Amino acid sequence: MWEIIRANQRRAATLVVLMAALLLLVGYALGEALAPGAGLGGLFVAFVVWVGLTLISYFRGDSIFLALSGARRIEKNDNPQLFNVVEEMTIAAGLPKVPDIYVMDDAAPNAFATGRDAQHAAVAVTAGLLESLNRDELQGVIAHELGHVKNRDVLYMMMVGIMMGAIVLLADVGARVFFFGGGRRRTSSRSEGQGQLVIVVVALVLMILAPIIAQLIYLALSRRREYLADASSALFTRYPEGLASALEKISHSTATLASATRATAPMYIVNPLGATARGLADLTSTHPPISERVRILRSMGGGAALSNYEQAFRSVTGRAGGVIPTSALAGGEHGPAAAPTAPDTSARLERVRQTTDMLWRLNQYIFLTCPCGTKLKVPPAYVGREIACPHCGALHMIQCGAA
């Protein structure tokens, strides 16, 4: 059962090695092209850049990422249900520690996991997600995120992402040095003869191609990991429909996540930037099309094991085997409009109220109930001042931490 995960890790390791080789090759070619015989120096520079970036991201990556996303840590009292769901999934996944839980104040439903290993893991969800999903669906999403943690995807994505960054950086620096600072060298290379020219051409081609290759490797890895996390989610919850219906709800949302950038996009459960370039969706997307993910989850035939998912994956993607992916035919990630599974509007209102209350509390708003029954939520700036209830006109003194 876990063999699939292990095989996937081997594949990821191969890709990491491949990327490292590409990175070092770029460094070597760059050095050799700039000054004959300096190839080893270039290799060394590439290596140092890579190791430096990797160390920073290994030890500080999760906090940098959480800060970039604007997520804030919450305690159990802020949202008991979310905490319980995360605890349940921690047990189901057999993780050693309950991850830290963060909330992003954003209407776009989305979620991500971060942390280099299970001991340092954190999950973050948006307010929009808490508002629109019921308990089963939330469970499916959290299970997907903990699947990333369990499979150590965060670490792999970080490693590969950093290498991609280093390759782009080196290629960029190389191009600048080459075109703007290379006059002196060009005269000397004329006397060196043909050999040097070949190396220069090779270096140029590498500098143009390497970032593209690196990016494609990165994206392929990212998509595969999403499928695997979906499979893990089905396995942990034993209820693929939960995640399927959650993904559907998320895909119907039109809001885009304000804090997401192209660099952080692969970390989220669905692509936070929306489906822009649908024509190239296959090669240049960090995530597989949602409609396809939903269809795979729904054709698992009553089973929830990884093998069921693998079978469903084969049958669903096998059917799509033409040049144009069926998802593109069906209208991309937004898919055909399906009827909501349960018209639970009253429950949704309740969730919206709870979530906004939670956000207000996080922002240190003061909650008080007027004798006339009106519930007042007052910004912290009013502490020490008197306000009148808008309904009955009764005066209230705002004190710090009033109930």
Next chain:
Amino acid sequence: MIILLVFLVLVVVVVFWVMGLYNGLVGSRNEVKNSWSQIEVQLKRRHDLIPNLVEIVKGYMGHERGTLEAVTKARQQAVEVTGSVEERAKVENALSQTLRSLFAVAEAYPDLKANQNFLALQEELTSTENKIGFARQYYNDAVLRLNNKIQMFPSNIIAGMFNFQPETFFQVGAPEDRQVPQVKF
């Protein structure tokens, strides 16, 4: 000389192989133990939560003495039971049963359903119930992995040599137990 060398290499390979198999077995056994302790933590938590629930519900459900007493009695049995996994599974399943009927009955009391403390407790107990379920799921997977290793060739030879015993699954009980109880008014 060469034959001796080949022989030595073979011996080393076999020793490492046996070591790997043995460590795998120990790892699986520890995983079973660890996941069982997870179940126990959650069962204990449920035992601790139930008196609070009974206390709150008592005020609202005067007519449902029988349901409340059944919960209290089932909890007492579950706290006191010591013995095999099978026995414990049986009493704990009975407790789940009575709790489920209590929550089903509570649906008929709108005042109770409006009580914030009751709602919070209900979420806690439902979640604990889920946690027991997920812990059991993980435990059963761990038991399956261990039992497979103990029974499958070649690790069964090592398991036999070091006396590894197969563990018992935590069963959910008979199929009719799993159905939601019918409540009549």
